[in-house]
Amino acid sequence: MSKYIRFIVTITLCFPLLTLAQDFSNEDYIYLKRHEHIKIKLINKQFDIAKNISEQAKYLTAKKLYFANESIGFDSFTSIEDIDAYTLLPSTNTKVKVDYIETKREFDNGIFYSDQESKNFTFPAVTKGAVTNLNYNEVLKDPRFLGIFRFGTFVPTKSAKLSIEFPKNVTIGYIDFNTKDYPIEFKKENHNGTNVYTWSIENIKGFQGEDKSESALYFLPHIIIYIKSYEQNGKTYNVLNDVSDLYKWYVSLVKQIDKKSLDNVHTIVKDLTKNLTTQREKAEAIFNWVQDNITYVAFEDGLGGFIPRSASSVCDKRYGDCKDMANLLYEMLNYSGIESYRTWIGTRDRPYSYFEVPTPMVDNHMINTAIIDNDTIFLDATDSYVPFGMPSAFTQTKEALLGIDQDTFKVIKVPIQPADKSVTTVNSVFTLENSTLKVSEQRALTGYEKVDFISDYTYKKNDKTEEEYLNTTLALGNNKTSYSNISKENFDNKNAPLILKYDLAINNYAKSVANKVYINLNIDRVLSKSKVDIETRKYSKKIDHKFKKEFVTTFKIPEGYKVSHVPKNLQFENPEYGFSITYSQKDNEIIQHKTIYINTLSVKKNDFETWNAFIKSLTKAYKKSITIEQDL
Numbered sequence: 001m002s003k004y005i006r007f008i009v010t011i012t013l014c015f016p017l018l019t020l021a022q023d024f025s026n027e028d029y030i031y032l033k034r035h036e037h038i039k040i041k042l043i044n045k046q047f048d049i050a051k052n053i054s055e056q057a058k059y060l061t062a063k064k065l066y067f068a069n070e071s072i073g074f075d076s077f078t079s080i081e082d083i084d085a086y087t088l089l090p091s092t093n094t095k096v097k098v099d100y101i102e103t104k105r106e107f108d109n110g111i112f113y114s115d116q117e118s119k120n121f122t123f124p125a126v127t128k129g130a131v132t133n134l135n136y137n138e139v140l141k142d143p144r145f146l147g148i149f150r151f152g153t154f155v156p157t158k159s160a161k162l163s164i165e166f167p168k169n170v171t172i173g174y175i176d177f178n179t180k181d182y183p184i185e186f187k188k189e190n191h192n193g194t195n196v197y198t199w200s201i202e203n204i205k206g207f208q209g210e211d212k213s214e215s216a217l218y219f220l221p222h223i224i225i226y227i228k229s230y231e232q233n234g235k236t237y238n239v240l241n242d243v244s245d246l247y248k249w250y251v252s253l254v255k256q257i258d259k260k261s262l263d264n265v266h267t268i269v270k271d272l273t274k275n276l277t278t279q280r281e282k283a284e285a286i287f288n289w290v291q292d293n294i295t296y297v298a299f300e301d302g303l304g305g306f307i308p309r310s311a312s313s314v315c316d317k318r319y320g321d322c323k324d325m326a327n328l329l330y331e332m333l334n335y336s337g338i339e340s341y342r343t344w345i346g347t348r349d350r351p352y353s354y355f356e357v358p359t360p361m362v363d364n365h366m367i368n369t370a371i372i373d374n375d376t377i378f379l380d381a382t383d384s385y386v387p388f389g390m391p392s393a394f395t396q397t398k399e400a401l402l403g404i405d406q407d408t409f410k411v412i413k414v415p416i417q418p419a420d421k422s423v424t425t426v427n428s429v430f431t432l433e434n435s436t437l438k439v440s441e442q443r444a445l446t447g448y449e450k451v452d453f454i455s456d457y458t459y460k461k462n463d464k465t466e467e468e469y470l471n472t473t474l475a476l477g478n479n480k481t482s483y484s485n486i487s488k489e490n491f492d493n494k495n496a497p498l499i500l501k502y503d504l505a506i507n508n509y510a511k512s513v514a515n516k517v518y519i520n521l522n523i524d525r526v527l528s529k530s531k532v533d534i535e536t537r538k539y540s541k542k543i544d545h546k547f548k549k550e551f552v553t554t555f556k557i558p559e560g561y562k563v564s565h566v567p568k569n570l571q572f573e574n575p576e577y578g579f580s581i582t583y584s585q586k587d588n589e590i591i592q593h594k595t596i597y598i599n600t601l602s603v604k605k606n607d608f609e610t611w612n613a614f615i616k617s618l619t620k621a622y623k624k625s626i627t628i629e630q631d632l
């Protein structure tokens with residue numbers, strides 16, 4: 001008989017058409033169970049919260065024994081206690097306990113500092129048929145960080161269960177994501193003054209990420225639980241009942257910012273703006289200064305991961321994390337008379353809304369928002385190359401929480417930047433010398449196209465030569481392409497397009513048959529390898545930003561030759577992506593105009609066939625060549 005004697009309510013969230021009674025015998029490694037029980041106590045308005053995590057996994061083969069390496073993360077908001085870990089060998093009924101657990105700091109380098117630590121160990125004697133068992137307690141030191149529970153993970157799970165036990169005077173909120181196709185059983189139970197909510201599912205498949213897909217949180221079935229409020233002596237106290245409670249907590253943290261000794265900050269502002277007249281000019285000068293002079297270093301150190309450091313300290317030390325840079329912008333802009341606000345925001349990796357999930361899980365970033373001439377401008381100085389007036393690409397579409405004052409906030413969405421703001425324009429002149437194609441080319445990049453190139457160049461070029469870098473990045477022509485006379489302009493000028501100039505020599509490019517020569521003018525075949533495998537791909541294709549690429553290619557007909565064939569004009573039109581290629585002849589030149597546009601940030605699964613039709617049509621167009629022949 002169940003110990004929960006008052007009443008039990010059981011709800012199945014969804015009944016899919018197909019049963020999940022799956023056979024995992026062809027897997028190498030599975031979880032037999034992943035169970036988590038959260039117990040909440042409330043004593044004199046103070047929460048005592050602990051999670052008990054219990055996991056059991058089985059090695060069906062000896063192919064993935066590296067899973068025996070275990071790491072349990074924690075930080076200053078949590079502690080790990082009472083670890084019990086051992087390997088069970090069913091063939092001999094032998095139990096081998098873990099006898100050494102190492103505690104180490106996860107991050108501590110020149111770019112990222114965190115208070116995140118981990119308990120690390122290796123399950124002993126793991127071989128085919130072994131069953132590993134792990135049980136431990138995680139103590140939560142702040143009631144705002146109950147976290148998330150993933151019903152699915154990277155390998156199949158036979159039994160996944162989350163339960164939460166809490167007093168009757170505590171109200172719990174929860175919201176599930178990506179669960180509509182899974183028969184998750186939800187059960188409510190009451191017993192001796194406590195409530196118990198339980199979510200469980202059996203035989204859930206493994207989830208593997210895919211190249212250029214959204215983050216796992218967009219497709220992984222999971223649930224977020226949070227404490228909404230509690231009642232004491234007839235009075236209700238909110239914890240995270242709605243977004244206003246989350247904002248109140250953020251305000252309490254902002255109040256702890258050291259605002260003393262801002263003279264050095266104000267001196268810099270005066271110097272930057274002394275010859276400027278408009279608010280937009282001043283804001284741009286301040287934003288550019290922070291981008292250029294403050295090095296981004298990420299910090300996650302207890303409340304220090306939430307409370308911005310002094311603007312004065314950041315100025316003196318010349319480094320800071322996102323919230324430090326946002327706060328510095330706030331102080332500098334407002335001192336200059338420009339309306340600006342500290343702004344909390346989640347990146348595109350987090351698919352949550354402040355109104356659905358009023359917890360710290362919703363955001364992981366901080367920026368600044370300036371209001372100039374009724375224009376809302378999102379300023380993210382952690383992106384060192386994004387131009388003033390454009391938000392960082394990874395915050396597009398996201399809700400931004402603007403802190404207006406102690407009691408007032410506003411939630412607005414960061415707009416998607418149109419393709420016309422991120423354009424690559426390529427002008428090329430082709431000449432033919434025997435079978436070698438000579439190309440003089442200039443590229444002009446704006447918006448996110450420029451940001452991406454400069455970021456990639458800065459962090460990935462390393463010790464490559466300019467030619468080696470461009471050869472691997474642009475991949476023009478064929479594997480015999482050589483570069484010369486390479487130059488860059490406006491690399492550090494945020495207000496002008498980045499200009500790349502170079503000459504190419506592409507050996508054995510032209511194809512000769514009898515007295516005819518075939519030349520393909522498409523040496524840049526962007527997107528040609530972007531076809532989606534409809535049979536195997538499960539999740540949407542993520543695109544970082546909308547963009548447009550415009551090519552003007554001029555081929556100079558060699559003396560003694562005439563044009564015998566020019567491809568037909570081709571195009572593919574769709575509101576979200578497409579291209580057009582046209583050819584014309586003028587005197588001794590053939591001119592190709594080519595435009596490719598991407599006008600979406602995501603290709604959904606039900607649009608894969610249309611996307612593939614676009615890529616197929618574009619790839620087919622890339623294969624078209626002009627034909628010249630000797631003018632006898």
